[in-house]
Amino acid sequence: MKQTVIFGSGKRCAPNQVQTIGCYPVPESPLPKDVYGNNTDMSVGRNLWYSLRQRWLNSGFIMGPKRDMRALFQRAAEKAKETQRDMDFDDGSHGSDFMYHGSDQALFAVIFGEQEFQREIMRRRHYSIKDKIKGQGAKPDPTHIYYTLVDDPINPSFPHEVRKAKEGKPDEFSLGLDYFSEFIQQTVNSEEDSKYITYSDDIEKQVSENREMFDCPSRVTGELPKDILSSGNPFSYIDTDERGSSKDDWKQLPLYTNICLNKIPIMIHHNGDKSAREHQWETMWVQRHARKVVDGMKSGDDAAASKGGAHLSDGKYISWDELCPAEWDQEIFR
Amino acid sequence: MADISIDYLLGGGSHLAKISAVLEWLEASNDAGDDDLVVMMDAYGQLRSNGADHYPMSLTLLQTFGSSSGAKFSSHGTILSTTLRMNVYGKD
Numbered sequence: 313m314k315q316t317v318i319f320g321s322g323k324r325c326a327p328n329q330v331q332t333i334g335c336y337p338v339p340e341s342p343l344p345k346d347v348y349g350n351n352t353d354m355s356v357g358r359n360l361w362y363s364l365r366q367r368w369l370n371s372g373f374i375m376g377p378k379r380d381m382r383a384l385f386q387r388a389a390e391k392a393k394e395t396q397r398d399m400d401f402d403d404g405s406h407g408s409d410f411m412y413h414g415s416d417q418a419l420f421a422v423i424f425g426e427q428e429f430q431r432e433i434m435r436r437r438h439y440s441i442k443d444k445i446k447g448q449g450a451k452p453d454p455t456h457i458y459y460t461l462v463d464d465p466i467n468p469s470f471p472h473e474v475r476k477a478k479e480g481k482p483d484e485f486s487l488g489l490d491y492f493s494e495f496i497q498q499t500v501n502s503e504e505d506s507k508y509i510t511y512s513d514d515i516e517k518q519v520s521e522n523r524e525m526f527d528c529p530s531r532v533t534g535e536l537p538k539d540i541l542s543s544g545n546p547f548s549y550i551d552t553d554e555r556g557s558s559k560d561d562w563k564q565l566p567l568y569t570n571i572c573l574n575k576i577p578i579m580i581h582h583n584g585d586k587s588a589r590e591h592q593w594e595t596m597w598v599q600r601h602a603r604k605v606v607d608g609m610k611s612g613d614d615a616a617a618s619k620g621g622a623h624l625s626d627g628k629y630i631s632w633d634e635l636c637p638a639e640w641d642q643e644i645f646r
Numbered sequence: 647m648a649d650i651s652i653d654y655l656l657g658g659g660s661h662l663a664k665i666s667a668v669l670e671w672l673e674a675s676n677d678a679g680d681d682d683l684v685v686m687m688d689a690y691g692q693l694r695s696n697g698a699d700h701y702p703m704s705l706t707l708l709q710t711f712g713s714s715s716g717a718k719f720s721s722h723g724t725i726l727s728t729t730l731r732m733n734v735y736g737k738d
Contacts, residue, residue: 372688378672379680385669392662414662496687579687 313431313481315488317376317384319420320581321366322498327412330457331472332401334421337429337465340455341367342491347572348528355459357526361501364458366491369424371417372581373496376486384423384485391419401473426475426483432466433477493570497577500584505573508566508595511536519571528572536562540576565597594646603645606632664688 328334343365346352357363374381395411402408412418432452439449455462462468466475490496497506504527509518511534519530540562567576582588598605609620610632620632636644668686 373685374687375683375685377680378682378684381684382669382672385665385672388665389669392665416662416664419665581688583688 313484314486316380316486317374317488318495319424319487319489320370320373320496320498321489321491321493322368322370322583323361323364323366323501325368325421325457327407327415327418328421328425329401329403329408330460331403331470332408332422333425333429333473333475334418335368335425335457336462336468336472337425337432337475338367338369339428339432339452339465341365343367343573348526351526353456358504358524359501361458362504363526364501366489366493366498366502369417369421369487369489370498370581370583371420372498372583373490373579374420375495380486384420384487387423387485388416388419391422423483423485424487424489427485427487429466429475430478430481430483434481492573493575493577495577496579496581497568497570498581498583499588503584503588506568506570506577506580509569509571510566511563530571531574532569532571533574536567537576540567566595567597599646 325335325338330336344352347365348354348357348363351357351363353365354363374384376384392411392414395414397409398406399408399411408418411422436449443449451464455465460470466477499506504522504524507519507521509515509532515532515534516530519532543562568580569576580592582592593599606620612619621630621635664686672684
């Protein structure tokens with residue numbers, strides 16, 4: 313059993329309804345139980361969901377080996393074909409009609425929920441005698457989905473969409489979630505969990521700005537992760553006088569950081585305040601130098617490189633200038 | 647789904663197009679091997695053919711991957727095939 317296909321993670325099982333297979337079998341979040349201090353997983357917070365730990369699939373980001381991605385998308389396409397107006401587990405609101413009105417995230421949540429349901433079946437089938445003696449293995453600890461008790465993740469006490477145990481290793485698509493925002497940060501109900509931090513400046517001062525009573529304590533250590541430090545010099549496309557050693561360069565740049573988890577995600581998914589796509593655009597460090605970076609890419613001498621363009625499946629090449637016509641320059645190179 | 651009016655669907659059916667369009671690429675494309683990493687994400691306008699919509703994504707990736715990562719963009723810039731960060735997957 314592997315996790316080779318990684319989705320983003322978020323704080324709500326959405327749009328799926330709690331009593332459905334997309335939600336109730338999903339395991340507890342692995343994030344620290346005190347990530348928001350004493351209000352973790354409580355309804356007290358900046359809103360009802362702000363103090364919840366990331367636990368739920370978000371399909372704004374999906375990454376995996378092509379082989380496994382193909383199997384997943386084939387299943388998703390099958391699910392889409394099976395979709396009907398009246399889903400038999402709706403809560404009466406008809407919110408789930410047409411698989412939640414054609415939500416790709418709802419489909420992927422169902423595939424993930426089915427996988428986790430069967431994984432729990434398999435776990436119970438195979439747990440060791442040693443576990444049994446220790447009193448473990450019968451059931452995982454109860455969890456809550458927004459304050460609703462899930463006493464058993466394959467058969468909760470409340471009315472729910474029933475699934476049957478299957479033999480063998482069914483419904484397994486090697487799906488896992490980016491719980492710790494190492495790849496991507498969902499901003500919805502999380503905007504205040506993250507800040508742009510320049511690591512060579514006073515970190516404490518930066519993280520302590522605008523904190524409210526329910527916000528997470530900062531876990532920022534000031535150390536940059538090895539994968540960033542070993543990444544290429546961020547200014548390598550730019551004039552030599554702006555270069556330094558690559559380690560120092562990264563510390564001098566504003567890096568979007570989840571301060572609750574001390575992680576610097578590669579990407580930001582603005583699914584909360586969508587206007588942030590515009591007003592934070594200039595905050596990303598590369599924007600200051602975007603024109604030079606792009607010019608550097610375009611004039612690169614590596615024959616295999618895309619030079620800012622893209623290679624299509626049919627072998628055709630599209631240049632940067634075709635992909636991104638000059639009329640967009642004003643918006644991009646602000 | 648063929649008989650369902652797109653009026654009922656989010657984004658005029660764009661969410662489901664995300665599944666069908668990507669599956670088409672995954673089944674047909676030869677420009678990435680089966681072990682290559684495929685990355686997809688919702689960016690401006692989701693999978694529209696206008697390349698400008700994908701600029702924010704590719705530049706954001708560049709932001710932390712840096713220039714020596716070997717990252718290779720292909721197919722509208724929506725697909726990234728690279729060996730980056732394979733270490734996160736572990737052995738099992």
